[in-house]
Amino acid sequence: MPEPPEKNGEPSALKTAGLLLAIPTLLIVSPIVGYFVGSLADRWLKWNPWGGIVGLMLGFAAGGRETYRIYRRYQAEEERRTRR
Amino acid sequence: MPHDYLARVRNATIGLAAVGAIVTATYASPLAALGLVAGAAWSLVNLALLEVLVVALLTPAASARALPRAGWAIAGMTALLAGGAWLLFHLPPLALVAGFSLPFAVITLRAVSRALLESAAWRALVRSPWRATLAVAAVILAAWWLVPSGSLGQREGGEAHPAAADSARATLSDGAPADSASHEAAVAGETHGDAAPGKSHGAAAGEEEGGAGKFPNLITMIVAANHGAPWAHTLHRIEPILFAFFVGIVVCVIGFIASRNPKMIPSGLQNGAEMLVEALYDFVGNILGPRYARKYFPLLGSLFVYIFAMNLFGILPLMDSPTSNLNVTFALGLTVFVYVQYVGIRSLGIVGFLDHLLGNPRSVTGWVLAPLLLPIHILGELAKPISLSCRLFGNIFGEDMLMVGFAALGVGMLSFKGAPDWLPGIPLHAIFFPLALLTSTLQAFVFTVLATIYILLMLPHEDHGHEEEAHAH
Numbered sequence: 061m062p063e064p065p066e067k068n069g070e071p072s073a074l075k076t077a078g079l080l081l082a083i084p085t086l087l088i089v090s091p092i093v094g095y096f097v098g099s100l101a102d103r104w105l106k107w108n109p110w111g112g113i114v115g116l117m118l119g120f121a122a123g124g125r126e127t128y129r130i131y132r133r134y135q136a137e138e139e140r141r142t143r144r
Numbered sequence: 145m146p147h148d149y150l151a152r153v154r155n156a157t158i159g160l161a162a163v164g165a166i167v168t169a170t171y172a173s174p175l176a177a178l179g180l181v182a183g184a185a186w187s188l189v190n191l192a193l194l195e196v197l198v199v200a201l202l203t204p205a206a207s208a209r210a211l212p213r214a215g216w217a218i219a220g221m222t223a224l225l226a227g228g229a230w231l232l233f234h235l236p237p238l239a240l241v242a243g244f245s246l247p248f249a250v251i252t253l254r255a256v257s258r259a260l261l262e263s264a265a266w267r268a269l270v271r272s273p274w275r276a277t278l279a280v281a282a283v284i285l286a287a288w289w290l291v292p293s294g295s296l297g298q299r300e301g302g303e304a305h306p307a308a309a310d311s312a313r314a315t316l317s318d319g320a321p322a323d324s325a326s327h328e329a330a331v332a333g334e335t336h337g338d339a340a341p342g343k344s345h346g347a348a349a350g351e352e353e354g355g356a357g358k359f360p361n362l363i364t365m366i367v368a369a370n371h372g373a374p375w376a377h378t379l380h381r382i383e384p385i386l387f388a389f390f391v392g393i394v395v396c397v398i399g400f401i402a403s404r405n406p407k408m409i410p411s412g413l414q415n416g417a418e419m420l421v422e423a424l425y426d427f428v429g430n431i432l433g434p435r436y437a438r439k440y441f442p443l444l445g446s447l448f449v450y451i452f453a454m455n456l457f458g459i460l461p462l463m464d465s466p467t468s469n470l471n472v473t474f475a476l477g478l479t480v481f482v483y484v485q486y487v488g489i490r491s492l493g494i495v496g497f498l499d500h501l502l503g504n505p506r507s508v509t510g511w512v513l514a515p516l517l518l519p520i521h522i523l524g525e526l527a528k529p530i531s532l533s534c535r536l537f538g539n540i541f542g543e544d545m546l547m548v549g550f551a552a553l554g555v556g557m558l559s560f561k562g563a564p565d566w567l568p569g570i571p572l573h574a575i576f577f578p579l580a581l582l583t584s585t586l587q588a589f590v591f592t593v594l595a596t597i598y599i600l601l602m603l604p605h606e607d608h609g610h611e612e613e614a615h616a617h
Contacts, residue, residue, distance in 0.1 A: 075431045075600075077259035078593040084248035085531035086524070093527045113222075115523075120221060121201075121516075122523035124194035128202060131149065133601065 079134045086130075087123040094119020150195060153254070154188055157247045161185075164246070168239065179235035183243020186228055191247060193220045201513060202503070210509060358544055359551070361464040363387075384469035391454045391466060424448055424592075431596045432603070440599055443483060448592040451476065451536070455584030458544050459577060467587075468544045473537040477529030480595045485525070488602040528598055532591060539587045543580050547573040 098115020102108045161184035169177035200213035231240055260266050270276050360368075363383045370376040379386075402417035410418050424445045429437035451467060458465030466472040489497045503510065503517035555569030 073259055073262035074427070074593070075597075077255045078431060078597045079600075080251065080255035080258065081590070082594055082597050083255075084251050085535060086527055087248065089531040089534070090523055090527040093530055094523050097523065097526070113225075116225070117218060117221060118519050119523055119527075120190070120194060121197055122520045122527065124198040125202065125517075125520055126524040126527070127194070128198045129601065130597075 076134055076137055079130050079137070082130055083127050086126045090123030090126065091116050091119035094122060150191065153247055153250050154191075156250045156254075157184055157188060160246055160250065161243060164242075172239075173236075176236050176239040179231075179237075179239030180243040180246075182231050182235055183240040184246045185243070186224065186231065186240075187244045187247050190221065190224055193217045193224065197221075201517065210513070358464065358468070358548060360462075361387075362462045363464075365462070383464070384466045384472050387457065387464050388454065388466035388472050391457055392450065395449055395453050420449070421445065427592075428596060431593070432600055436599075436603060440487075440596070444592055444596055444599075447476070447480070447595060448588050451591055452584060452588035455540055455588060456581070458540065458547075459580050459584075465540050465544060467536055468541040470533065470537045473533040473540075474529070476536070476591070477531075477533035480532060480598065481525070481529035484528070484595075484598045484602050487599055491603055528594075532594055536587055536591055539583055543576075543583050547576050547580065550576060 094115040094117070095112050096115070098111040098113065098118075101111035101115065105111065161181055164184075165177040165181045168180050194217075197214055197217035200210045200217060268275075269279055358364075361383075363379060363386060367376045367380045398413070399417065402413040406414060425437065425441055428441045428444050432440060454467045454472070455465055457463045458468060467476075488500065492500055499505075501518055501521050502514040503521065505511045505514045550573040551569070551571070554572035557572075558567060558569050
């Protein structure tokens with residue numbers, strides 16, 4: 061099979077759109093997952109309610125961190141596009 | 145941190161919230177408008193605090209002041225959470241959630257518009273002013289046709305609800321229950337209805353408790369014919385898995401037939417299969433680049449074809465979409481998650497992967513923050529399969545429920561006396577078949593795009609100038 065084209069070596073709009081599309085759900089789901097994991101810790105280790113609260117906080121931070129990573133990638137793609 | 149991007153998102157959200165609040169205050173209530181504004185403000189402050197926290201934790205230049213800043217951000221988020229709880233008790237929750245979702249809607253719309261504005265179709269559309277004018281006229285006409293019919297449908301839906309509920313109950317009892325919970329809820333509703341006057345109330349209560357049932361399919365009919373048999377119960381429990389296997393076999397058989405006798409100049413099924421594979425290969429190549437496309441295309445292409453086929457199966461008579469079951473979509477998300485971690489370990493090595501999980505600590509501050517970054521990173525990775533699975537499940541399940549709802553409405557509309565027996569109802573749900581085709585394709589596409597993006601994020605970046613990807617080298 062031939063190599064897939066990367067139009068003039070430019071990153072595609074699909075790639076940048078896909079990167080940005082991943083952000084909203086990650087921001088919403090990460091705190092939920094964090095709270096869920098924290099609640100499990102509460103149940104097993106009897107930390108109620110601190111496990112849930114800490115999990116929620118870490119979840120927010122995880123969502124933010126993923127957003128930051130994705131945005132850095134997006135920015136790198138944009139820089140590549142402008143350079144060419 | 146992306147200040148300019150976040151500033152644009154913030155400004156657009158503020159504008160949208162202002163317009164939304166005026167509209168809500170006019171057509172709903174001032175309290176709902178206040179809820180919308182409060183939700184949007186909460187979400188924006190949360191994003192700003194997240195920005196502070198992430199910059200404090202991840203920007204090397206700010207490492208000296210990182211901990212106090214992170215502490216302030218966490219304290220602010222705690223206060224914000226308490227404020228959110230207070231707001232939930234004092235303002236309409238729906239308006240609050242709507243306001244909370246506004247920045248995410250803005251981010252999504254920006255991403256979609258970006259893809260649209262740079263697409264060949266859009267460029268072709270705006271090249272000629274006449275074509276663009278025609279498109280705008282078509283949109284206005286469609287809106288003019290849809291808005292009144294939508295509000296009329298709402299009014300009719302409100303009036304015809306007991307009849308629709310009755311017919312949905314009839315569908316449940318004639319065919320077979322889609323799941324035991326809804327069936328039990330329907331039975332509970334009927335019992336309640338017998339005790340209280342009015343059967344339809346019981347059915348409605350049953351529906352409210354258990355949700356609407358699905359269309360009867362081959363397995364639910366077999367289960368209904370052998371009600372009470374232990375094997376029928378087992379069959380009912382593994383119904384989505386059986387359909388998922390069946391779809392897999394159908395896809396494999398079609399693939400086998402298409403590639404059994406390959407010709408240099410393809411025709412028929414081989415032609416279609418080659419077109420699909422080529423389009424998917426180009427699509428994966430556009431995101432991952434030619435270097436990685438060949439390596440990861442087999443999984444990503446198979447995911448698209450499999451999910452697309454599973455989504456479409458819900459439209460076929462006596463079949464069901466396995467993707468309208470959370471277990472199936474979660475299994476798909478889990479597959480992507482495991483594969484992405486495997487890709488990370490393969491490309492970074494075990495030590496590099498652990499280093500990546502700890503946030504690439506290179507200084508004392510980095511090592512102090514490592515125990516905090518480890519759970520944050522693990523949670524971020526865990527969120528990916530869950531977001532993938534919930535999105536796919538929600539969309540396909542919603543699409544199925546929409547069609548069931550309209551089928552029940554079609555039956556309810558002909559439930560008056562004098563309607564011929566040979567006509568059980570108006571097939572209102574048929575108008576949603578094109579929509580189902582569109583959402584089936586779109587959801588398979590979105591799942592594949594996101595799976596590709598998650599793999600991309602695990603791969604070493606071609607551009608070596610960014611500290612975020614420094615771990616990969």
